[in-house]
């Protein structure tokens with residue numbers, strides 16, 4: 320479910336009067352997604368996505384997200400491009416919510432990740448990091464290492480004490496070893512580049528990336544941390560074993576655009592533990608705080624406990640594909 324705010328035909332008609340997109344041809348709510356309300360929109364000018372930003376997105380940060388997407392799209396990255404209205408403004412209001420229209424991207428996200436998806440994914444991530452280079456404004460990572468301790472405390476009252484003890488130990492080890500400020504390259508990262516945020520056109524044996532979406536966790540942080548997020552999200556099998564072939568393909572693709580430094584490569588097992596901790600904690604928080612009966616599918620935190628343990632025990636960067 321991801322239509323939290325309904326839009327009436329009349330409200331949409333009035334909203335579209337501000338744009339030069341021609342008459343409306345079709346309009347439907349999109350069931351996928353969890354954060355915002357998304358609608359597919361077709362006008363004489365083509366296909367678009369209308370997003371109404373819901374409570375978890377800070378309206379003050381929307382200009383940064385939309386600005387980054389505009390910057391990346393202008394540099395050829397296949398990401399949604401905010402569409403300005405006649406007055407030049409893309410960020411507007413509809414049904415009492417901040418709202419924007421973005422370009423529609425073709426393709427589908429892979430329900431089952433194959434090794435052949437991982438190299439093009441890595442290339443697209445490397446391209447994103449390079450293209451982000453010229454975007455001057457920065458955004459702090461609100462779900463970075465300095466937020467994990469607070470998140471852990473917020474989970475503690477409702478979580479299993481043995482799990483909390485394990486996470487206390489793991490978090491202390493991760494934070495104690497985390498790369499010092501300035502020691503690894505930084506830039507704009509996606510920070511949530513999971514399979515459901517990457518569209519492919521499945522052209523035979525070599526799928527091609529046709530879209531990168533959902534930039535609403537994007538921020539300015541260690542570039543290699545984004546690689547670590549992808550190693551977590553793309554390189555484990557259903558039965559939870561790590562697939563080093565997928566990891567090597569991902570890194571090969573990434574390095575074809577942006578080679579990792581020796582220090583970045585050496586830091587990968589630690590960054591992967593950090594990324595596993597981040598998704599474990601947000602999932603755990605949502606797990607204990609989602610009211611019974613809410614129309615949202617909760618994601619399994621324990622999947623990330625398993626990944627955290629795997630990366631903690633990895634003997635070297637080579638063991639995880641680096």
Ligand SMILES: Nc1ncnc2c1ncn2[C@@H]1O[C@H](COP(=O)(O)OP(=O)(O)O)[C@@H](O)[C@H]1O
Nearest residue numbers: 349351352353354355357368399422423424533
């Ligand atoms: N630019 C786009 N082009 C095509 N489809 C899109 C686009 N943006 C979003 N979608 C569709 O909307 C769904 C939810 O989008 P997403 O950004 O993941 O939502 P949320 O932020 O609520 O999790 C996607 O799975 C996709 O089907």
Ligand SMILES: N[C@@H](CCOP(=O)(O)O)C(=O)O
Nearest residue numbers: 352353354511513598602618
């Ligand atoms: N990728 C995160 C959850 C964020 O969901 P999204 O629909 O906004 O990508 C996770 O798997 O925990």
